Amino acid sequence: MANxxxxxxxxxxxxLALFDKIEETLPRVKTVGEVRLLCRLMAGLLQNHGDEEAxxxxxxxxxxxxxxxxxxxxxxxxxELDAFLKKVKMLEDFGEARRQMKAALAKARxxxxxxxxxxxxxxxxxxHQATLVELGNAWKARYRLSQxxxx
Numbered sequence: 001m002a003n004x005x006x007x008x009x010x011x012x013x014x015x016l017a018l019f020d021k022i023e024e025t026l027p028r029v030k031t032v033g034e035v036r037l038l039c040r041l042m043a044g045l046l047q048n049h050g051d052e053e054a055x056x057x058x059x060x061x062x063x064x065x066x067x068x069x070x071x072x073x074x075x076x077x078x079x080e081l082d083a084f085l086k087k088v089k090m091l092e093d094f095g096e097a098r099r100q101m102k103a104a105l106a107k108a109r110x111x112x113x114x115x116x117x118x119x120x121x122x123x124x125x126x127x128h129q130a131t132l133v134e135l136g137n138a139w140k141a142r143y144r145l146s147q148x149x150x151x
Contacts, residue, residue, distance in 0.1 A: 040089065
């Protein structure tokens with residue numbers, strides 16, 4: 001029984017490994033369409049991840065994080081990263097699309113570090129262990145449901 005923080009940290013690690021592969025691939029791509037494809041992959045994963053965070057954690061902690069202005073910053077970070085990725089998808093210039101994609105990867109990495117260092121510890125202090133486990137179970141149930149619908 002993993003708690004939600006453990007689940008999200010593991011998900012971050014998977015994403016970071018994927019980001020490394022995307023960054024490793026970027027110098028070899030030849031077209032703006034290929035950059036857009038990588039961008040769509042990253043955007044889809046981050047959208048689902050951000051929704052999970054909002055639905056499973058931030059609703060429970062709005063009052064605590066809002067007092068510390070962290071919730072506003074986290075929402076801003078999510079929107080800013082989304083805007084970065086939308087911009088990449090719209091760019092026609094190959095070099096600029098690749099540069100912006102690298103910037104989006106860096107921004108996502110920094111955001112994950114910030115969450116793990118500043119937000120997750122607050123969540124662990126504020127919520128009971130049983131609640132964290134319950135949220136982790138809810139995440140797993142949601143993931144299993146999405147797998148059964150897709151499969």
